[in-house]
Amino acid sequence: MSDSASISARRTRIAVDASACEIDDLAPCGGVDVRVGGDLDWGEFVERAVASGWPGVERLGGVPGTVADVVRVNAEADGQAVADVVASVGTWDRATDRARTFSYVECEFGPSTSRFGERLPDGQHRYDIVDVSLLFKQGDLTAPIRDAELAMLLGIAPGGRLPLTEYALRRGRAGD
Structure with missing residues (x-):
């Protein structure tokens, strides 16, 4: 499978890893790692998070766009920001024509901004946000x-x- 085909295959799905909360785990429950496709509707994702008991994005339900759109601008509402729960962001870098994953620290989140707002000379965003890994506490x-x-x-x-x-x-x- 080519890199671009692999990237497309990772879109629009939600993968949940709650292994940090296994009954036999010696550590206390650490939370849930949720990987979501960048093209998923943000409002639908927030509804799923609320229904699943993943606090941290419930105040952002009215923000329009896809997961990629909301992460790109580090949307904020009622004292909550997307960056509060982002662990990493998977991208396709149009400048280098290859996949790249950014850890939270590399995302350069600021008020209503992130590194993913960078544009190429032709006006396109440099990074196509393919998927996002979010860390939630359960509750x-x-x-x-x-x-x-x-x-x-x-x-x-x-x-x-x-x-x-x-x-x-x-x-x-x-x-x-």
Whole structure:
């Protein structure tokens, strides 16, 4: 299989590795490693994360685009950023015509930016984001809501948490 065919085969799927939480594991549960195709709709992925008990992206459900789009701009909403859960990003580098995987540190995430925004002279993005590995803690509660205004809108104290499935309902009512 050629490199580009291999890259295409890795798109649009979600692979979950929860082996850090095996019953016989001597270490306490470390979380879940989720690898997702860059062309998957971001909203669909957030719904899956919430339903699966993977807190860390629940506040980003309203961000439009694909997984690649959202990672490229390090989307942020209500005090949560995609970079908070990214472990690595698999790409096709158009400048070198080969696959390359970037660890979190190499992604150069900043407020609303990452290294994946780099463009070639023809205007195309240099990196085609093929897949993204995300690390989640397991649980059914949101990350702590530290933003005082958002906490007030949700009816909880700053630093409080909500069930993942309830967050979207309360956020929707608070936005009305």
